[in-house]
Amino acid sequence: MSGLLEIHNLTVTYGSQGRLAPAVRALDLTVGEGEKLAIVGESGAGKSTLANTIMGLLPNSAEIKGEIFFSGIKISPRILAEIRGKEIVLIPQNVYNSLNPVLSIGNQMEDLLVEAKVPPDQRKNTILNWLRSVRLPRPEAIPGSYPHQLSGGMKQRVLLAMGLSRSPSLILADEPTKGLDPVRRMGILHLLKQLIEHQRQSLILITHDIKAAVFLSDTIAIMYQGEIVEIIPATRLYHHSLHPYTMALLAAAPERGLQVPCRINPGVSSYPLTGCSYAAFCNLCRPTCLQQKPALRKVAFGHMVRCNVIA
Amino acid sequence: MLEFRNVSKVFRQGWLKKAEIVAVKDISLLIKPKEIFGLMGESGSGKSTLGKLALGLLTPSAGEVLWEGKSRADLKSLPQEARLAIQGITQNPYGVFNPRYRIGYALAEPLIYHGLLQNKQERLFRIRETLKLINMEEDCLDKYPGQLSGGQVQRLALARVLLMDPRLIVADEPTTMLDLSIQAQILHLLKRIHEQTGAGILLISHDLPVVTALARRIGMMYGGRLVEVGTVQDILNNALHPYTQLFLAAAREEAFPELQNSSNNPTGCVYRGNCYRVQELCAAKSPELIPVGREHFVACHFANEVKNG
């Protein structure tokens, strides 16, 4: 199966010569045309690094190995500069600081139109249409205002409008629900779902919000310490997930038991160099797990698990 | 026992302090001894301001905050025990610790400052006991905050609070910055501390599962006002205020709300800009909290009508 985005054997390391553990390790991932994939993991799992690698926004100190293909073309910095903001967009995580505070909203939106070579006389209308598409009340008042005059929810919608305006084929949404109360959270999730389904775009949702992942995506990839440990259809996550880490993550939610994961195998390092990276916390751990690195193996249709014991 | 008696807090801004922001408006609430009370609402609803008023970090613009029947307006005049009775933790535990001091010193400092345990051996003993309570190894005492994870630092912030032997802990979004597994850890810890020390907890959060996992009663805030108060069962099964109903439906992923209108209504009901029940009365008169059950109160003119069908 050839996808819109294909990642082969990607390893990303910060700092020089592997002084630090890689943030992303030998990762393979395919996102099909119109597929909605959620990458779920806790802080430090490498999901933001993965998003920034795809967008080419990593600092120069990061060392990237592996290949990324977009629509069959291998991504290089030059190609990325062409497709960024047009074919691939990022909906940024930090709503409060992702708009330039000293430029008006209209000014910032117009810059996108300049990049898209929209003639000047059509720009004003296009901007208003974008703002309407994210259902901002009184859209005509927005272009003249500055970011500090808008509420957090309005800023998030402006960023969404800017991201989706040029009908990209792939959208990366970085933690769109972080820190939101239920009313705002559902508001933005519902809007995102409608916009994406309307245009049949592909989505990579980066989140730690499992419920948001189930709500928005078809497929969920669980990341742990830079690796994908399980890929599962969203509808099957709650009842059919198999990897011990996925199960622990689900059980930690207050409504699903509030269980605290603890170190089951005290002798094992929590960042092992060989073997399975979850060994220290795993209730299924066997001696082979400490030596042999498990591969991501298929267990059912659309369901893959990285475990020596289960798969 | 903590009591808010008609408490308001107004922030003034600008030249001549003309621009007013009403953060908390006319709140009366009683938090019982040893109770876990969950304060919920959207960001900007005034729930954090209410927490800061309880801690004495802010002084009310009107009304009174009372602890065991005594006003906390002049903290300095109170006996030390009453003064230290209310302690707090916040969503950013790193803010509690000076990054240049070792944890051991940061924990000992308030004990020294308040003259609680002057003997170094006693102090160390007490700190060790507290570390056991929060499940931390003693070697963390020699570390700096930057060397520890967010979950560990939050637990240590809790330890620092526990050393003051508080009767009420104000926990303002204690787990929003933390991962699910760490969140579970902190919530368990709060529960255990509550059981072992009998300290009450004012848990401020917009996360429904977090609050229902711990609290006995819930207060829902909107636009600086308390719009509904009740036991967890009252709220979950029988919410009567339209905002509480929307909040619950959204938390259960059953409602898909549009962007809400601002809650800045100087007169009348704060929620009328978004309310489906709105009538003329709502613009004229701000609803009081009216009883609809034994411990259940709703600030809506039509609460009884809705309740009775």
Place this chain on the structure above:
Amino acid sequence: MGSYLLRRLSAAVASLAGVSFITFLLIFIVPGDPAEMLAQARFGHGVGEREIEMIRSVEGLDQSLIIQYIKWVRHLLDLDFGYSLINRQPVLSLIWSRFPATLLLACSSLLLSLTVAVPAGIISALRKDTWLDTVSRLFALLGLSMPGFWFSYILIIFFALKLKILPVSGYGSFVNLVMPSLALGLGMTGLIARLLRASLLEVLQQDYLKAARANGIRGSKILFKYALKNAMIPVLTVVALQMGFLLSGTVIIESIFGWPGLGKLILDGILTRDFPVVQGCVLFTAVCFIVINTGVDLLYAWLDPRIRWEAGS
């Protein structure tokens, strides 16, 4: 915006009132009896008690301080700064005759340092931790730490004495302007370059730049439109303060190069105890500072809408 303007202007007026009072007190702080100084200036040395008392009552020096101050301010409002004790010329016309030279030197040195410092700061920030950055920072540090007078003499020795391509001192043509501008601009260049580097580095890390890049906005536009405007705000403060110093005349540099500016006027005034001149120069300097700073405050409001809004709401 209107309220912000009003607030800045009223602050400026208040500062002016304060400064004028302190300047007025100057003659009473200076050792010696002002009446005696005036009498000496008018009648020559060895004046008697009678002449001094006459001057005291004629000039109103026996009245209360407040009345004297009010009278003095009334004269100031008529643009009457008094007369020099030495050459009997009106102080204001003395200042006006010197000001063009100072202004010319100030502008040329500021222009010089901006043309060097702004590109240096930008390159330093963009190429952080490369050899370009190291070299640029080294020169900035050197410029900051080298005393102006010492650098002046180095310049004189090198360009005037060794190479003989520039005159040692003087005023009137372009060649005279080169060395004093270099000497004055050196420290400022280092300061601005360092400040711009730090400020730009901070702005470059902001999420809105990452978002702009992710939205496909091109590199040069991101730098000049999205980063530089934000980064210039702190730099502007320093430039304004520096401009204030430059306009008040730089005593040392002007003396070294025989530059006929305000600095030299004030120095001569102090040496000859010509207190109306000193008073006038100090007041003029203060006015320059206040005008520039008020101007910068207004510029801030243009650069940063948050300031406009905070005052407007």
